[in-house]
Amino acid sequence: MTYYKETDKTTYYENIPTNIYQDASTASKEVAEEIAQLIRSRDEANKKTVLGLATGSTPTGVYKELVRMHKEGALSFKNVITFNLDEYFPMEPHSLQSYVRFMNEHLFDHIDIPEDQVHIPDGTLDRDEVAEYCQQYEQKIQEAGGLDIQLLGIGRTGHIGFNEPGSRPNSRTRLITLDRITRKDAASDFFGEEHVPRRAITMGVGTILDADKVILMAWGEGKAPIIKEAVEGSIREQIPATYLQEHQNAQVILDEAAAEKLTRQKTPWILTTCDWDDKLMRRAVVWLCQEVEKPVLKLTDEDYNEHGMGDLLTQHGPAYDINIKIFNELQHTITGWPGGKPNADDTHRPERATPFPKRAVVFSPHPDDDVISMGGTLIRLVEHGHEVHVAYQTSGNIAVFDADVVRFMDFVSDYNDMFDMGQEEADQMLSNIKTFLEEKQPAQVDSDEIKHIKGLIRRGEAKAAGRYCGIPEDQLHFMDMPFYETGRVKKKPLSQEDVDITVDLLREVKPHQVYAAGDLSDPHGTHRVCLEAIFKALEECKDDDWIDDCKVWLYRGAWQEWDVNEIEMAVPLSPEELTKKRKAIFKHQSQKDRPLFPGADPREFWQRSEERNRGTAQLYDALGFAEYEAIEGFVEYKGRQK
Template sequence: MKKDLSSQITLTRIPQRYYRPENAFEHSVLTRLEKIPTNIYESVDEGSLAIANEIATQIRMKQEIGESFVIALPGGRSPLNVYKELIRMHKEENLSFRNVIVFVEYEFYPLASTFGGNVARLQEALFAHVDIPSENIHAPNGNMPKDEVLDFCRKYEEDIKQAGGLDYILLGLGQSSNIMFNAAGSTISSRTRLVVLEGAARKEAARTFPSIDNVPAGVITMGISTMMNARSVVLMAWGEDKAGIIAKTVEGPVTDLIPSSYIQNHPNSKVVVDLSAAYDLTRISHPWLVTNCEWDNKLIRRAIVWLCQLTGKPILKLTNRDYSEHGLGELLALYGSAYNVNIKIFNDIQHTITGWPGGKPNADDSNRPERATPFPKKVIVFSPHPDDDVISMGGTLRRLCDQHHDVHVAYQTSGNIAVGDEEVIRYCEYLRDVCDKYAAGDNSVKKKAEEIINYLRYEKVENGEPERKDVLFMKGTIRREEARHGCRYSGVKDDHVHFLDLPFYETGMVKKNELSEADKDIVKNLLLKVKPDQIFVAGDLADPHGTHKVCLDAVLAAIDDVKDEEWMKNCRVWMYRGAWAEWEMDHVEMAVPISPEELRHKRNAILKHQSQAESAPFLGDDERLFWQRAEDRNRATAEVYHQLGLASYEAMEAFVQYIPLR
């Protein structure tokens, strides 16, 4: 099974020479706006392997001269693949950690119990699997008395000095540019200290706890000065959600508003990213500003959209001078004039707009994004969670149903951990009252409801164990029925709603399992059963919790298995976004206009998912509720089309076609 096909989506967009230059001269040309050495890899696995190899090499070099290797390590999800590779090297390549001294970069404080701490997670992810002596692991104690914290922070810095200083510090990167937990405003002289978790930092910490309410009040973290004193600094970042802050870190000015930018001042620092995280760097996003380009339709469109936004002009008003003054003279040489380029791109973008997302019957489809035949089409909409369908493509979903296509919706995960305990209590209290009224003689259901109520209200303790199965059942049922109601409201038949409950998700914890053959086969079996003409799948890789990527990989792996089936050769796969980000204008291949009335219907469909409103545990860093995000993004897409000189719509949903690899 091919597990990481989603990474190929980015690969198909970016010529290799932009991130892997042929020689030193080309590298210097491409990276001249970058203020830190930046290594771009095609995938998270490849980047993590490079970091692990570097760490292993330094460990062995120190072993050869009989010295200790002193390293500072972070928690979170970013280094997990690095740790997996180090464990593999230990088991398969005899890499010993006996000479390694680790200083953990931060620990939450005060911890209600040690299970939720960063040290416990590092123990599970790395320390328990290698031969590092326990006395070589130094970390803040999340349970120490408050009057000892200040002395501990001073001593922690002294312990680092006594160990010979940090040879290597590995850093993750927060959404708000924090390194470790040094948020905006942290000074370059800051040392190990206790900081209060608030705002963006608190939301970021919530990713490793069951909910934001479980996040401790503060965190003991190394400071910027601690980092600057290390002999080698490596900052890693993976995924689209880190692209914007990586660009500011690597190409922007050094400022305390962007704490990660401080590493520009370190003499031996570098950044390691995958292509998705590198996407906003100039050599990747706007290569015409630093080198000659390999022009294709998508890159030309990106350049023209950028030029329109820079000049404030619609496409058809761009002039030769606009092109020449902004580094796009190559296009004038290729096409002869601005007018020729303008017409080409205007028509290209105009042809992405369609009110018939399933194809318009009995119509010339040569300039339409979807085929006229067959009609009606068999359609499967894959939704990672039981609400992503209506959040990201609710208008298109309703239109497909209204236009009489045979629409199936497949919810890939139960979404059970994303339901707050108070929602379960409310439904169980309702269930108890119904039993009192209509089933007084049968106490079994009422007893179960009261048992769950009492457990959630008075007995539940966050101890790192999976959620109870009866509670998970209640939470999953709540989401299932909300999804069924949302589908019914959108026009999907009841027997066309599928709950796949992919096994990777069903851990009862925030941490999920790896994608497996079992997950892929569940998706594959549905494809073989329906044999669709059209598939919609979430391509929203900016999801900070990672579930969307795993769900996308499950569908793409299943498609890879059936791509040679006759029906699949005539099936088109469309990727949608919306819950966490939107497609860039240069990649949109189908845009479905949404009227004010249709936008209201979409909002109502999203609001059927009541458990995911204001009390939802995993709303992420965005303050807006999901229906607000969806409307804002859909309106913003329509506004971009309008600014480019095309028709003005209330809102639009955008899609990109996925071509299975051959």
């Protein structure tokens, strides 16, 4: 937020007061503190506080902070009444996906709120009881004095609560049918879209708008498109979150990633005078090229002036000088030597010429993220003679279909039968597994035995991909970080044990390069936790003798791609190299054709990766650079402080 000199103009297009924080953790603490202050002030006035609460990954940081305050003796919930937004229907309260269970695990089990002051829609009702129940739910809110604060997340369709597109602004608590996109987004929680309930009970838009204050929160790049629509778009039924524009005391709380498409973040120069640093200049010029459909070196003074960038000309012009500067900067990001080119002038190269060869650690959150996101670069590093280690941070076991377990166990049984090796024991194991899977309920946690087998399947695929890329098996590291091993989509918090495992590997290898997944739109949150572990490990290693000679590169690809203006190392791939990358991805057979958790993108991972890599190359081409088949992009992480 340092670009702007006249901050009163930067929110011109925003129809809801919006605060942007550096990260979700900081933002969550601010929201939690506001709630805490309200509770304390209402306590002093001998009044109850009535909170409307939300579920999902978005508010968990707020609940974590509220629990911390309570445990430290700084906050009591004895005079708090809560009403939750929604619940799936039908839904048993102890089911893994139940919002009753969610709220207990994240908040209620850890604070002193009386049980009779907690209200969550009941997913166990008979269908003919629902209408009357919803009326009673509304009545209880009114009897409590109305909602003081309502917390909200936002869905990809713009839904708030489960108020899907088409919901009216005067709607009340009711039973609704879930939108197809909402069900698809929830599929990972239910281990398959076919298991997601088709209906839910939700507070209405009108119920939400009756709250004294509404706080909508959103984190991550994946929410950025819908946040722009909700904050800057017109009010319309198709995006229920836009109704908040009519509320007298609504507020949107974002991290920088979720805010990246807002005008003040994406194109601040059309709003006000900017302090033009190198990063903002590059972003503006790339944007201008796309707007006028010209390469960098063909931009004119008129192009700049007509698109709100006249002050850039005044400060750094004419256009020719700006064009040359940005062209050279972008040109210097392109390199066929991701490990550095030996015996070369590395003044304008993204990587150092020395030492050569280098030791590199590629951290892969799941056992296939390495080849999906940077397979071409990984193969190039090996071919150039660098010592490449791949660290698979999690087992990936929940992403294996049950049928694959049976297939592999059939193989083991047939193999033992052929060679008469422990047949009775193998048959018993196979029988137990088949019985468990036949009786397994949707979203039921696998037995430890099955989780282990699924992990071995993913491990075998990773070894096959590593061999194909030319990496010795002793340079493949299976970290099996404990936070992941729940057998469920919902993971445990990152622990010191997870960080210690990462520290140990870094100190063993003493890398000159670290590659880590920076595509935080992973809908399951695993990438985000894995990256946090790496950052914490690097911080613990900050005084090690190898750390000052280590660069950290962040890759994307599985869920999104870096914008061209962000890329600091662009590695071109030939058609042959792109084919090699595809074959490496194909080694992960359990994820081929239809992965268990595909997210919102219907394409297979290899298709997403190739199309994104080709798209990046096409953008470079449009900007006036050499025409490549594909490009993998990286951003250097500079957050480490000595």
